[in-house]
Amino acid sequence: xxxxxxxxxxxxxxxxxxxxxxxxxxxxxxxxxxxxxxxxxxxxxxxxxxxxxxxxxxxxxxxxxxxxxxxxxxxxxxxxxxxxxxxxxxxxxxxxxxxxxxxxxxxxxxxxxxxxxxxxxxxxxxxxxxxxxxxxxxxxxxxxxxxxxxxxxxxxxxxxxxxxxxxxxxxxxxxxxx
Amino acid sequence: xxxxxxxxxxxxxxxxxxxxxxxxxxxxxxxxxxxxxxxxxxxxxxxxxxxxxxxxxxxxxxxxxxxxxxxxxxxxxxxxxxxxxxxxxxxxxxxxxxxxxxxxxxxxxxxxxxxxxxxxxxxxxxxxxxxxxxxxxxxxxxxxxxxxxxxxxxxxxxxxxxxxxxxxxxxxxxxxxxxxxxxxxxxxxxxxxxxxxxxxxxxxxx
Numbered sequence: 001x002x003x004x005x006x007x008x009x010x011x012x013x014x015x016x017x018x019x020x021x022x023x024x025x026x027x028x029x030x031x032x033x034x035x036x037x038x039x040x041x042x043x044x045x046x047x048x049x050x051x052x053x054x055x056x057x058x059x060x061x062x063x064x065x066x067x068x069x070x071x072x073x074x075x076x077x078x079x080x081x082x083x084x085x086x087x088x089x090x091x092x093x094x095x096x097x098x099x100x101x102x103x104x105x106x107x108x109x110x111x112x113x114x115x116x117x118x119x120x121x122x123x124x125x126x127x128x129x130x131x132x133x134x135x136x137x138x139x140x141x142x143x144x145x146x147x148x149x150x151x152x153x154x155x156x157x158x159x160x161x162x163x164x165x166x167x168x169x170x171x172x173x174x175x176x177x178x
Numbered sequence: 179x180x181x182x183x184x185x186x187x188x189x190x191x192x193x194x195x196x197x198x199x200x201x202x203x204x205x206x207x208x209x210x211x212x213x214x215x216x217x218x219x220x221x222x223x224x225x226x227x228x229x230x231x232x233x234x235x236x237x238x239x240x241x242x243x244x245x246x247x248x249x250x251x252x253x254x255x256x257x258x259x260x261x262x263x264x265x266x267x268x269x270x271x272x273x274x275x276x277x278x279x280x281x282x283x284x285x286x287x288x289x290x291x292x293x294x295x296x297x298x299x300x301x302x303x304x305x306x307x308x309x310x311x312x313x314x315x316x317x318x319x320x321x322x323x324x325x326x327x328x329x330x331x332x333x334x335x336x337x338x339x340x341x342x343x344x345x346x347x348x349x350x351x352x353x354x355x356x357x358x359x360x361x362x363x364x365x366x367x368x369x370x371x372x373x374x375x376x377x378x379x380x381x382x383x384x
Contacts, residue, residue: 084351084352084353085324085325085326085351087351087352088349088350088351088352113356117340117341117356117357117358117362118340118341118342118356119333119338119339119340119341119342119343119353119356120324120325120333120342120353121356123354123356123357
Protein backbone atom coordinates (compact mmCIF):
# COMPACT_ATOMS: atom_id res chain seq x y z
CA UNK A 1 0.00 0.00 0.00
CA UNK A 2 1.49 3.40 -0.89
CA UNK A 3 1.85 5.46 2.27
CA UNK A 4 0.51 8.98 2.39
CA UNK A 5 3.20 11.26 3.79
CA UNK A 6 3.37 15.01 3.66
CA UNK A 7 6.95 15.76 2.67
CA UNK A 8 8.63 19.06 3.19
CA UNK A 9 10.55 19.89 0.08
CA UNK A 10 13.09 22.64 -0.40
CA UNK A 11 14.40 22.92 -3.94
CA UNK A 12 17.61 24.66 -2.83
CA UNK A 13 18.57 21.65 -0.71
CA UNK A 14 17.11 18.78 -2.62
CA UNK A 15 17.38 20.13 -6.11
CA UNK A 16 14.64 19.62 -8.62
CA UNK A 17 14.21 15.91 -8.02
CA UNK A 18 11.69 14.29 -5.69
CA UNK A 19 11.77 10.65 -4.76
CA UNK A 20 8.44 9.03 -4.22
CA UNK A 21 6.57 5.85 -4.93
CA UNK A 22 5.11 5.39 -8.40
CA UNK A 23 1.72 4.69 -6.86
CA UNK A 24 1.75 7.87 -4.83
CA UNK A 25 2.63 10.00 -7.81
CA UNK A 26 0.18 8.38 -10.22
CA UNK A 27 -2.68 8.37 -7.74
CA UNK A 28 -2.04 11.99 -6.86
CA UNK A 29 -2.17 12.95 -10.51
CA UNK A 30 -5.31 10.93 -11.19
CA UNK A 31 -7.30 11.99 -8.18
CA UNK A 32 -6.64 15.68 -8.63
CA UNK A 33 -7.71 15.75 -12.26
CA UNK A 34 -10.86 13.67 -12.37
CA UNK A 35 -12.72 14.78 -15.46
CA UNK A 36 -16.38 13.97 -14.93
CA UNK A 37 -18.75 12.52 -17.49
CA UNK A 38 -21.96 14.13 -16.35
CA UNK A 39 -24.66 11.51 -16.85
CA UNK A 40 -27.27 14.03 -15.76
CA UNK A 41 -30.62 12.32 -16.14
CA UNK A 42 -33.01 14.15 -13.81
CA UNK A 43 -33.15 16.57 -10.90
CA UNK A 44 -29.75 15.61 -9.49
CA UNK A 45 -28.28 17.06 -12.66
CA UNK A 46 -29.44 20.49 -11.48
CA UNK A 47 -27.48 20.03 -8.28
CA UNK A 48 -24.54 18.82 -10.36
CA UNK A 49 -24.70 22.01 -12.38
CA UNK A 50 -24.91 23.99 -9.14
CA UNK A 51 -21.82 22.22 -7.89
CA UNK A 52 -20.02 23.12 -11.09
CA UNK A 53 -21.05 26.75 -10.82
CA UNK A 54 -19.18 29.40 -8.93
CA UNK A 55 -20.61 29.13 -5.42
CA UNK A 56 -19.66 25.48 -4.82
CA UNK A 57 -17.05 25.21 -7.55
CA UNK A 58 -16.16 21.63 -8.37
CA UNK A 59 -13.20 23.08 -10.27
CA UNK A 60 -11.35 23.43 -6.97
CA UNK A 61 -11.05 19.65 -7.01
CA UNK A 62 -9.86 19.44 -10.57
CA UNK A 63 -13.20 18.37 -11.97
CA UNK A 64 -14.34 21.41 -13.90
CA UNK A 65 -13.76 19.81 -17.28
CA UNK A 66 -17.19 18.27 -17.80
CA UNK A 67 -16.64 16.73 -21.15
CA UNK A 68 -19.76 15.16 -22.57
CA UNK A 69 -17.67 12.78 -24.60
CA UNK A 70 -17.01 9.63 -22.59
CA UNK A 71 -13.71 9.08 -24.40
CA UNK A 72 -12.18 11.99 -22.51
CA UNK A 73 -13.53 11.31 -19.04
CA UNK A 74 -12.37 9.61 -15.89
CA UNK A 75 -15.41 9.51 -13.66
CA UNK A 76 -19.05 9.09 -14.63
CA UNK A 77 -21.39 10.92 -12.27
CA UNK A 78 -24.78 9.25 -12.68
CA UNK A 79 -27.06 12.03 -11.50
CA UNK A 80 -30.74 11.20 -11.70
CA UNK A 81 -33.30 8.48 -12.18
CA UNK A 82 -32.18 5.66 -14.44
CA UNK A 83 -35.24 4.35 -16.26
CA UNK A 84 -35.12 0.98 -17.95
CA UNK A 85 -35.45 2.85 -21.24
CA UNK A 86 -32.21 4.73 -20.58
CA UNK A 87 -30.35 1.98 -18.73
CA UNK A 88 -28.60 0.33 -21.65
CA UNK A 89 -27.59 3.72 -23.06
CA UNK A 90 -25.86 4.53 -19.75
CA UNK A 91 -24.11 1.17 -19.92
CA UNK A 92 -22.96 1.86 -23.46
CA UNK A 93 -21.52 5.25 -22.46
CA UNK A 94 -19.75 3.63 -19.52
CA UNK A 95 -18.21 1.05 -21.79
CA UNK A 96 -16.88 3.80 -24.04
CA UNK A 97 -14.91 5.39 -21.22
CA UNK A 98 -11.24 4.40 -21.26
CA UNK A 99 -9.57 2.89 -18.19
CA UNK A 100 -9.01 3.98 -15.47
CA UNK A 101 -12.58 4.93 -14.79
CA UNK A 102 -14.75 5.32 -11.73
CA UNK A 103 -18.48 5.85 -11.15
CA UNK A 104 -20.24 8.07 -8.64
CA UNK A 105 -23.92 7.27 -8.10
CA UNK A 106 -25.36 10.61 -7.10
CA UNK A 107 -28.69 10.70 -5.34
CA UNK A 108 -31.23 8.15 -4.23
CA UNK A 109 -32.44 7.18 -7.69
CA UNK A 110 -29.02 6.34 -9.07
CA UNK A 111 -28.03 4.46 -5.92
CA UNK A 112 -31.08 2.30 -5.35
CA UNK A 113 -33.95 3.47 -7.52
CA UNK A 114 -34.99 6.05 -4.94
CA UNK A 115 -38.66 6.61 -4.34
CA UNK A 116 -39.55 4.96 -7.66
CA UNK A 117 -40.21 1.33 -6.83
CA UNK A 118 -42.06 0.71 -10.07
CA UNK A 119 -42.13 -1.00 -13.41
CA UNK A 120 -40.14 1.62 -15.24
CA UNK A 121 -37.18 2.50 -12.98
CA UNK A 122 -33.93 0.58 -12.70
CA UNK A 123 -33.38 -0.03 -9.00
CA UNK A 124 -29.90 1.43 -8.86
CA UNK A 125 -27.31 1.86 -11.59
CA UNK A 126 -25.12 -0.68 -9.77
CA UNK A 127 -27.31 -3.34 -11.36
CA UNK A 128 -25.44 -2.58 -14.59
CA UNK A 129 -22.10 -0.89 -13.89
CA UNK A 130 -19.72 -1.00 -10.91
CA UNK A 131 -20.15 1.97 -8.61
CA UNK A 132 -17.33 3.36 -6.45
CA UNK A 133 -19.10 6.01 -4.39
CA UNK A 134 -22.77 6.32 -3.52
CA UNK A 135 -24.09 9.72 -2.48
CA UNK A 136 -27.43 9.74 -0.71
CA UNK A 137 -29.87 12.60 -0.91
CA UNK A 138 -32.79 13.68 -2.96
CA UNK A 139 -31.07 15.63 -4.31
CA UNK A 140 -27.79 15.67 -2.39
CA UNK A 141 -26.61 19.15 -1.60
CA UNK A 142 -23.60 20.35 -3.62
CA UNK A 143 -21.52 19.99 -0.47
CA UNK A 144 -22.56 16.35 -0.35
CA UNK A 145 -21.48 15.82 -3.95
CA UNK A 146 -18.14 17.43 -3.16
CA UNK A 147 -17.78 15.20 -0.10
CA UNK A 148 -18.47 12.20 -2.33
CA UNK A 149 -15.87 13.39 -4.79
CA UNK A 150 -13.36 13.74 -1.98
CA UNK A 151 -14.20 10.24 -0.81
CA UNK A 152 -13.50 9.02 -4.33
CA UNK A 153 -10.21 10.87 -4.24
CA UNK A 154 -9.32 9.08 -1.02
CA UNK A 155 -10.27 5.77 -2.62
CA UNK A 156 -8.06 6.50 -5.63
CA UNK A 157 -5.13 7.44 -3.44
CA UNK A 158 -5.31 3.98 -1.86
CA UNK A 159 -5.24 2.13 -5.18
CA UNK A 160 -2.33 -0.01 -6.25
CA UNK A 161 -1.96 1.71 -9.58
CA UNK A 162 1.38 0.30 -10.56
CA UNK A 163 0.17 -3.27 -10.16
CA UNK A 164 -3.02 -2.46 -12.06
CA UNK A 165 -1.09 -0.85 -14.90
CA UNK A 166 1.46 -3.54 -15.42
CA UNK A 167 1.03 -6.63 -13.28
CA UNK A 168 3.75 -8.59 -15.05
CA UNK A 169 6.42 -5.99 -14.44
CA UNK A 170 5.32 -5.50 -10.85
CA UNK A 171 5.61 -9.21 -10.14
CA UNK A 172 8.98 -9.42 -11.84
CA UNK A 173 10.31 -6.56 -9.74
CA UNK A 174 8.90 -8.10 -6.60
CA UNK A 175 10.55 -11.39 -7.38
CA UNK A 176 13.84 -9.71 -8.15
CA UNK A 177 13.96 -7.27 -5.25
CA UNK A 178 11.75 -8.92 -2.67
CA UNK B 179 -53.21 51.24 -15.75
CA UNK B 180 -53.47 53.34 -18.84
CA UNK B 181 -50.16 53.39 -20.73
CA UNK B 182 -48.75 56.85 -21.27
CA UNK B 183 -49.41 58.31 -24.69
CA UNK B 184 -53.12 57.66 -24.63
CA UNK B 185 -53.15 54.21 -26.31
CA UNK B 186 -56.69 52.85 -26.35
CA UNK B 187 -57.64 50.29 -23.72
CA UNK B 188 -57.92 46.80 -25.16
CA UNK B 189 -61.50 45.83 -25.84
CA UNK B 190 -62.29 42.40 -24.45
CA UNK B 191 -64.06 40.47 -27.17
CA UNK B 192 -67.61 39.42 -26.54
CA UNK B 193 -67.49 36.78 -23.86
CA UNK B 194 -70.08 34.09 -24.05
CA UNK B 195 -71.01 32.57 -20.74
CA UNK B 196 -70.42 28.95 -19.97
CA UNK B 197 -74.12 28.30 -19.74
CA UNK B 198 -74.70 29.62 -23.25
CA UNK B 199 -72.00 27.32 -24.60
CA UNK B 200 -73.43 24.30 -22.85
CA UNK B 201 -76.94 25.18 -24.04
CA UNK B 202 -75.79 25.31 -27.65
CA UNK B 203 -74.02 22.01 -27.11
CA UNK B 204 -77.10 20.34 -25.64
CA UNK B 205 -79.27 21.70 -28.41
CA UNK B 206 -76.99 20.48 -31.17
CA UNK B 207 -76.49 16.97 -29.77
CA UNK B 208 -79.64 16.37 -27.80
CA UNK B 209 -79.95 12.68 -28.60
CA UNK B 210 -76.22 11.97 -28.69
CA UNK B 211 -75.48 13.04 -25.12
CA UNK B 212 -75.69 9.97 -22.91
CA UNK B 213 -75.30 11.83 -19.63
CA UNK B 214 -74.49 15.23 -18.26
CA UNK B 215 -72.94 15.76 -14.85
CA UNK B 216 -72.13 18.94 -13.05
CA UNK B 217 -69.86 18.96 -10.06
CA UNK B 218 -68.54 22.07 -8.32
CA UNK B 219 -68.92 24.13 -11.46
CA UNK B 220 -67.35 21.54 -13.78
CA UNK B 221 -69.51 20.16 -16.59
CA UNK B 222 -69.02 16.72 -18.05
CA UNK B 223 -70.82 15.20 -21.02
CA UNK B 224 -70.77 11.46 -21.68
CA UNK B 225 -70.94 10.60 -25.35
CA UNK B 226 -70.49 7.57 -27.59
CA UNK B 227 -67.29 6.76 -29.42
CA UNK B 228 -68.99 6.88 -32.81
CA UNK B 229 -70.01 10.54 -32.33
CA UNK B 230 -66.65 11.71 -31.05
CA UNK B 231 -65.26 13.36 -34.18
CA UNK B 232 -68.47 15.15 -35.03
CA UNK B 233 -68.81 16.51 -31.51
CA UNK B 234 -65.12 17.41 -31.32
CA UNK B 235 -65.27 19.38 -34.57
CA UNK B 236 -68.39 21.18 -33.39
CA UNK B 237 -66.75 22.06 -30.09
CA UNK B 238 -63.68 23.44 -31.79
CA UNK B 239 -65.38 25.31 -34.62
CA UNK B 240 -68.75 26.46 -33.31
CA UNK B 241 -68.18 26.65 -29.58
CA UNK B 242 -64.52 27.79 -29.85
CA UNK B 243 -63.12 25.13 -27.54
CA UNK B 244 -59.79 25.58 -29.24
CA UNK B 245 -57.51 24.16 -26.56
CA UNK B 246 -57.39 20.45 -25.77
CA UNK B 247 -55.91 20.37 -22.29
CA UNK B 248 -55.64 16.64 -21.79
CA UNK B 249 -56.68 13.20 -22.96
CA UNK B 250 -56.64 10.59 -20.25
CA UNK B 251 -57.99 7.11 -19.84
CA UNK B 252 -59.47 5.09 -17.01
CA UNK B 253 -59.42 1.33 -16.58
CA UNK B 254 -62.63 0.17 -14.90
CA UNK B 255 -61.28 -3.27 -14.34
CA UNK B 256 -63.95 -5.97 -14.66
CA UNK B 257 -66.71 -3.49 -15.34
CA UNK B 258 -68.38 -3.33 -18.72
CA UNK B 259 -67.34 -1.30 -20.66
CA UNK B 260 -63.77 -1.50 -19.47
CA UNK B 261 -62.11 1.68 -20.68
CA UNK B 262 -63.18 5.28 -20.33
CA UNK B 263 -61.47 8.05 -22.27
CA UNK B 264 -61.72 11.60 -20.95
CA UNK B 265 -61.10 14.75 -23.00
CA UNK B 266 -60.54 18.05 -21.23
CA UNK B 267 -61.40 21.00 -23.45
CA UNK B 268 -60.87 24.67 -22.78
CA UNK B 269 -62.11 27.69 -24.61
CA UNK B 270 -59.50 30.44 -24.57
CA UNK B 271 -61.74 33.26 -25.88
CA UNK B 272 -64.49 32.51 -23.37
CA UNK B 273 -62.40 30.90 -20.58
CA UNK B 274 -64.70 27.93 -20.16
CA UNK B 275 -63.77 24.35 -19.32
CA UNK B 276 -65.59 21.29 -20.66
CA UNK B 277 -65.06 17.60 -20.13
CA UNK B 278 -66.14 14.85 -22.54
CA UNK B 279 -66.01 11.21 -21.55
CA UNK B 280 -66.74 8.13 -23.56
CA UNK B 281 -66.67 4.48 -22.63
CA UNK B 282 -65.40 1.68 -24.81
CA UNK B 283 -65.32 -2.03 -24.16
CA UNK B 284 -62.21 -4.13 -24.13
CA UNK B 285 -63.15 -6.02 -27.31
CA UNK B 286 -63.23 -2.84 -29.36
CA UNK B 287 -60.43 -1.00 -27.51
CA UNK B 288 -60.30 1.62 -30.25
CA UNK B 289 -61.58 5.13 -30.82
CA UNK B 290 -61.27 7.67 -33.62
CA UNK B 291 -58.39 10.06 -33.36
CA UNK B 292 -58.84 13.78 -32.78
CA UNK B 293 -55.23 14.61 -33.62
CA UNK B 294 -56.23 16.34 -36.82
CA UNK B 295 -58.70 18.51 -34.89
CA UNK B 296 -56.35 19.41 -32.02
CA UNK B 297 -52.71 18.61 -32.94
CA UNK B 298 -51.74 18.18 -29.31
CA UNK B 299 -53.81 15.00 -29.24
CA UNK B 300 -51.01 13.30 -31.15
CA UNK B 301 -48.88 12.71 -28.06
CA UNK B 302 -51.77 12.32 -25.62
CA UNK B 303 -53.19 9.51 -27.74
CA UNK B 304 -49.79 7.88 -28.01
CA UNK B 305 -49.57 7.92 -24.21
CA UNK B 306 -53.07 6.43 -23.88
CA UNK B 307 -52.04 3.71 -26.31
CA UNK B 308 -48.76 3.06 -24.50
CA UNK B 309 -50.20 2.92 -21.00
CA UNK B 310 -53.68 1.45 -21.60
CA UNK B 311 -53.59 -0.23 -24.98
CA UNK B 312 -56.37 1.87 -26.52
CA UNK B 313 -55.88 2.27 -30.25
CA UNK B 314 -56.78 5.45 -32.09
CA UNK B 315 -58.06 4.95 -35.64
CA UNK B 316 -56.53 7.31 -38.14
CA UNK B 317 -53.65 8.37 -35.92
CA UNK B 318 -50.65 9.27 -38.06
CA UNK B 319 -47.98 7.67 -35.89
CA UNK B 320 -49.45 5.46 -33.18
CA UNK B 321 -46.47 4.04 -31.33
CA UNK B 322 -45.33 3.90 -27.74
CA UNK B 323 -44.11 7.15 -26.27
CA UNK B 324 -42.97 6.40 -22.71
CA UNK B 325 -42.03 2.73 -22.89
CA UNK B 326 -40.07 1.40 -25.86
CA UNK B 327 -41.42 -0.21 -29.01
CA UNK B 328 -41.70 -3.92 -28.41
CA UNK B 329 -42.47 -3.65 -24.70
CA UNK B 330 -45.08 -6.35 -24.28
CA UNK B 331 -47.37 -4.92 -21.60
CA UNK B 332 -49.67 -1.97 -20.96
CA UNK B 333 -48.47 -0.71 -17.57
CA UNK B 334 -51.38 1.38 -16.28
CA UNK B 335 -54.01 -1.30 -16.63
CA UNK B 336 -55.37 -2.47 -13.34
CA UNK B 337 -54.21 -6.04 -13.89
CA UNK B 338 -50.58 -4.97 -14.33
CA UNK B 339 -48.71 -5.09 -10.99
CA UNK B 340 -47.03 -1.97 -9.63
CA UNK B 341 -43.66 -3.67 -9.39
CA UNK B 342 -43.70 -4.55 -13.06
CA UNK B 343 -43.12 -7.75 -14.97
CA UNK B 344 -39.80 -9.01 -16.30
CA UNK B 345 -39.20 -8.51 -19.99
CA UNK B 346 -36.19 -8.62 -22.24
CA UNK B 347 -35.38 -7.02 -25.57
CA UNK B 348 -31.69 -7.61 -26.26
CA UNK B 349 -29.79 -4.38 -27.00
CA UNK B 350 -32.92 -2.28 -26.53
CA UNK B 351 -34.12 -2.54 -22.94
CA UNK B 352 -34.95 -4.95 -20.20
CA UNK B 353 -37.21 -4.79 -17.16
CA UNK B 354 -37.26 -6.63 -13.90
CA UNK B 355 -39.88 -6.93 -11.17
CA UNK B 356 -38.99 -4.46 -8.41
CA UNK B 357 -38.66 -5.83 -4.88
CA UNK B 358 -41.44 -4.15 -2.93
CA UNK B 359 -40.41 -5.26 0.60
CA UNK B 360 -43.96 -5.23 1.94
CA UNK B 361 -44.92 -2.07 0.15
CA UNK B 362 -46.44 -0.11 -1.52
CA UNK B 363 -46.38 2.11 1.52
CA UNK B 364 -49.80 3.67 1.27
CA UNK B 365 -51.19 6.21 3.68
CA UNK B 366 -54.20 4.91 5.56
CA UNK B 367 -56.84 7.61 5.70
CA UNK B 368 -57.55 8.46 9.33
CA UNK B 369 -57.23 11.29 11.82
CA UNK B 370 -54.16 9.78 13.47
CA UNK B 371 -50.79 11.44 13.30
CA UNK B 372 -48.45 10.73 10.41
CA UNK B 373 -46.42 8.19 12.34
CA UNK B 374 -49.47 5.95 12.63
CA UNK B 375 -50.99 6.88 9.29
CA UNK B 376 -47.93 5.88 7.33
CA UNK B 377 -46.71 2.56 8.58
CA UNK B 378 -43.32 1.22 7.65
CA UNK B 379 -44.93 -1.84 6.09
CA UNK B 380 -48.49 -2.30 4.89
CA UNK B 381 -50.60 -4.22 7.43
CA UNK B 382 -51.64 -7.62 6.08
CA UNK B 383 -55.35 -6.92 6.22
CA UNK B 384 -55.16 -4.07 3.69
